[in-house]
Amino acid sequence: LSAGRSEADWKALGEDVKAEMAWAWRHYRERAWGRDEIKPISGGFSSFPLKTEHLGLSLIEAMDTLWVMGLDAEFADALGWVKANLDFDRDGEVSVFETSIRLLGGLLSAHHACGDPVLLAKARDIADRLIPAFATPTGLPWRYINLRTGAVRDPATNPAEIGTYLPEWGTLSRLTGDRRYLDTAKKAMVALFVRRSKIDLLADGIDAVTGKWLTRRATVGPPSDSYYEYLWDGWQLLGDRDCKHMYEVCTKAILSHQLDFSERLWVVDVDFETGARLSTEQDELASFYGGLLAQGGAAREGRAYTESWAWLQDRFAVLPEGYDFASGAVTYKSNSLRPELADAAFNHWLLDRDPRWREIARTHYLAMKAANRASYGYADLADVTTTPKLQRDHCPGYWWSEQMKYYYLLFADAPRFDYRHNYLSTEGNVLLGFKPNRRARVV
Numbered sequence: 001l002s003a004g005r006s007e008a009d010w011k012a013l014g015e016d017v018k019a020e021m022a023w024a025w026r027h028y029r030e031r032a033w034g035r036d037e038i039k040p041i042s043g044g045f046s047s048f049p050l051k052t053e054h055l056g057l058s059l060i061e062a063m064d065t066l067w068v069m070g071l072d073a074e075f076a077d078a079l080g081w082v083k084a085n086l087d088f089d090r091d092g093e094v095s096v097f098e099t100s101i102r103l104l105g106g107l108l109s110a111h112h113a114c115g116d117p118v119l120l121a122k123a124r125d126i127a128d129r130l131i132p133a134f135a136t137p138t139g140l141p142w143r144y145i146n147l148r149t150g151a152v153r154d155p156a157t158n159p160a161e162i163g164t165y166l167p168e169w170g171t172l173s174r175l176t177g178d179r180r181y182l183d184t185a186k187k188a189m190v191a192l193f194v195r196r197s198k199i200d201l202l203a204d205g206i207d208a209v210t211g212k213w214l215t216r217r218a219t220v221g222p223p224s225d226s227y228y229e230y231l232w233d234g235w236q237l238l239g240d241r242d243c244k245h246m247y248e249v250c251t252k253a254i255l256s257h258q259l260d261f262s263e264r265l266w267v268v269d270v271d272f273e274t275g276a277r278l279s280t281e282q283d284e285l286a287s288f289y290g291g292l293l294a295q296g297g298a299a300r301e302g303r304a305y306t307e308s309w310a311w312l313q314d315r316f317a318v319l320p321e322g323y324d325f326a327s328g329a330v331t332y333k334s335n336s337l338r339p340e341l342a343d344a345a346f347n348h349w350l351l352d353r354d355p356r357w358r359e360i361a362r363t364h365y366l367a368m369k370a371a372n373r374a375s376y377g378y379a380d381l382a383d384v385t386t387t388p389k390l391q392r393d394h395c396p397g398y399w400w401s402e403q404m405k406y407y408y409l410l411f412a413d414a415p416r417f418d419y420r421h422n423y424l425s426t427e428g429n430v431l432l433g434f435k436p437n438r439r440a441r442v443v
């Protein structure tokens, strides 16, 4: 049952989210401008995905969130920085996966917001620096690549780092007319799918060069999670029927082998060839999955799984990153400002507008304000089980792109967002659904 909150109540909560975003942005602007991540307790900064140089990660991740909230001066300021300073020609190694979902995705969503051609040019530049990683005999990509030299490293990869590219790379192909990006991303997804077991499950480790499986664990959590998300998204955003088929085959197998209804619905890890249960441990990052199940048509299982995570959230206020439902024990007591339950709530809400989902996201937001707010921004938690919860001097880039946007869109009825026809990436980047508005260009 909803707590009987009015639309005005929700609108006010949305305005509160906007004010918190503007507050955190001011500290980033003053103390970490152009840096990758602000250190919210000390006011310092840290770099990611490069190790010592900065690519303006949080600035780029924040742009479409600023735009959809109507923080136009802040958006224009960020756009000005990108046009004057963003340079990917660095002799440093990055994760292909992280760089694509965060930086390529952030540039494409900012371009979707304002149409500035420099943003598209920068998006194409970074994609051209990542695409050599896919030049393997199998089409499965190496995990790391040097942005300047194209030197690659580490073939021991996983479903998420193989298959979390198609929405961003398909959008880039649409905008540039160059099919290479879409074709490369899709080829990698298919190359993994055709190696599934006889019971249609995927393990979580595979060699990109030989195509040989390295592990046996089938999981919907990391490092496999967003592969399944992007199979569905290839259909939802690009209308790719192969992706729809691959999603349906994989999901049918997961629903028949990996569900545990003992007291509430959890999804368990199993051996990918025998289906034998491997563990009852739950990873918070898997809490996006209920929203995906609902999007893909398994509404009953999706709702039940998200309610299980909401039950756990009510116990700890902020979810621990690891929990074992068999013992009731916390197995990882940290939480690095993780957005997944808010992500699931937002996806459920877009489908059925049940106020229950807004309530779950409201709890997520208010708990974050109470536990994660620090002097210069929002901080990771090292321990959610202590009182007060122990903060860590780090703010991840995805915080600027994900939960603050999900909260705002859930609560504020954003005038710039099309709630009927839209697409958000696994990093929360809006690649479809911004209403045309060109006011935010920097001349």
Ligand SMILES: O=C1NC[C@H](CO)[C@@H](O)[C@@H]1O
Pocket: 101, 226, 285, 338, 339, 340, 398, 402, 426, 427, 428
């Ligand atoms: O897909 C993802 N996985 C990890 C991060 C959030 O926990 C973020 O980068 C993204 O949502």
Ligand SMILES: [Ca+2]
Pocket: 226, 288, 425, 426, 427
């Ligand atoms: Ca995600």
